[in-house]
Amino acid sequence: MISRRASAVEASGIRKMFELVASMEDPINLSIGQAHFDPPEAVKQAAIEAVEENFSRYTVTQGLPELNERTLDRLAEQYGYQGRHSIITLGVSGGLQLGFMGLLDPGDEILIPDPYFVMYPVLAGMCSGVPVYYDMYPGTPLTEQALEQGISERTRAILINSPSNPTGRTLTAEELDAVGRVAERHDLTVISDEIYDAFVYDGPHVSAVGHVDEQRLLLLGGWSKTYGMAGWRLGYAAGSAELIDAMRRMQQFSFVCAPSIVQRAGLAALDVDMSAQISAYRGKRDMIVEGLGDLYEIASPGGSFYMFPELPGGLETDVFMQRCLERRVLVVPGKAMSRRATHFRLSFAATDDVLQRGITELRAIAEEARAT
Numbered sequence: 001m002i003s004r005r006a007s008a009v010e011a012s013g014i015r016k017m018f019e020l021v022a023s024m025e026d027p028i029n030l031s032i033g034q035a036h037f038d039p040p041e042a043v044k045q046a047a048i049e050a051v052e053e054n055f056s057r058y059t060v061t062q063g064l065p066e067l068n069e070r071t072l073d074r075l076a077e078q079y080g081y082q083g084r085h086s087i088i089t090l091g092v093s094g095g096l097q098l099g100f101m102g103l104l105d106p107g108d109e110i111l112i113p114d115p116y117f118v119m120y121p122v123l124a125g126m127c128s129g130v131p132v133y134y135d136m137y138p139g140t141p142l143t144e145q146a147l148e149q150g151i152s153e154r155t156r157a158i159l160i161n162s163p164s165n166p167t168g169r170t171l172t173a174e175e176l177d178a179v180g181r182v183a184e185r186h187d188l189t190v191i192s193d194e195i196y197d198a199f200v201y202d203g204p205h206v207s208a209v210g211h212v213d214e215q216r217l218l219l220l221g222g223w224s225k226t227y228g229m230a231g232w233r234l235g236y237a238a239g240s241a242e243l244i245d246a247m248r249r250m251q252q253f254s255f256v257c258a259p260s261i262v263q264r265a266g267l268a269a270l271d272v273d274m275s276a277q278i279s280a281y282r283g284k285r286d287m288i289v290e291g292l293g294d295l296y297e298i299a300s301p302g303g304s305f306y307m308f309p310e311l312p313g314g315l316e317t318d319v320f321m322q323r324c325l326e327r328r329v330l331v332v333p334g335k336a337m338s339r340r341a342t343h344f345r346l347s348f349a350a351t352d353d354v355l356q357r358g359i360t361e362l363r364a365i366a367e368e369a370r371a372t
């Protein structure tokens with residue numbers, strides 16, 4: 001009765017974690033995929049005003065013209081982006097879905113990083129595409145050669161995600177240049193998921209803009225993480241006129257438009273300075289790296305709010321997860337977001353108190369594992 005497309009979709013490993021959290025008393029939750037702060041007051045006020053004004057009708061499919069313009073202006077200012085074609089989507093998830101549907105015919109391949117954001121391979125399958133993986137483990141440089149290995153006659157797109165979920169890794173200008181050259185050589189589209197562009201700690205964000213030809217770049221970003229608005233569902237996609245128009249047509253006959261009220265709030269968000277929150281997150285990153293770095297193999301993440309340490313003392317994933325649960329620590333097993341089972345994802349989107357407790361417990365787990 002259920003389609004093969006739907007049957008192939010399994011519950012996410014992270015969702016299972018959410019269920020566990022609900023059943024646990026006072027967990028040390030280091031598994032969270034969204035910022036722990038609330039949306040800024042100005043954003044909430046803009047939403048309240050939009051409600052009061054009965055700003056309740058559909059907007060145009062591509063989203064409020066002013067929101068599109070301000071988004072493109074910001075991209076121009078920050079990265080020198082020249083394109084003027086964009087669409088407001090239902091989160092970056094909406095942009096990913098429309099982008100995949102716009103690019104992939106049945107059997108077409110898309111290069112995806114491993115480890116990956118859980119949605120990528122599933123979404124590729126839902127769009128009848130085939131995910132092919134390239135190595136993005138911390139410490140493995142992204143080279144033309146590494147990408148070339150995954151390319152076939154059927155490759156249509158390369159997906160990149162910097163800063164990365166789940167590793168926190170950021171791609172360098174050289175690595176992005178390599179992506180751009182491979183895309184050029186094989187006439188591919190590059191989908192760049194830059195949802196964590198605000199969460200960078202060791203210098204400015206390096207966008208794919210300027211490294212990948214704009215005509216073959218689909219740039220995705222959004223409000224979920226930066227402004228603590230994940231439940232509000234707002235994102236954008238910027239790209240070639242042809243692809244954005246295809247995505248607009250598909251949005252018209254699926255999601256219709258991003259929520260009107262949230263679009264008004266998103267406009268207000270563009271005037272809010274989030275640098276205090278970002279520096280607090282830099283402090284959280286440093287706290288974890290310093291607190292665990294001697295016992296865990298951790299590459300200090302340049303961005304996002306995740307890191308991807310190796311499992312300590314040669315423990316198997318299930319044993320490690322069990323030890324974490326006994327100590328009420330929640331992390332995500334790497335195998336939920338990779339074909340390998342050697343690492344785990346630790347999120348530092350939590351209060352300093354929770355992080356400190358997490359450090360204590362994770363140190364104890366590693367020390368025990370070493371001793372046996």
Ligand code: PMP
Nearest residue numbers: 033091092093117165195222224
């Ligand atoms: N891309 C990445 C890399 C993510 O981590 C997430 C959320 N976890 C998304 C996209 C989707 O975000 P949203 O739909 O809320 O904008």
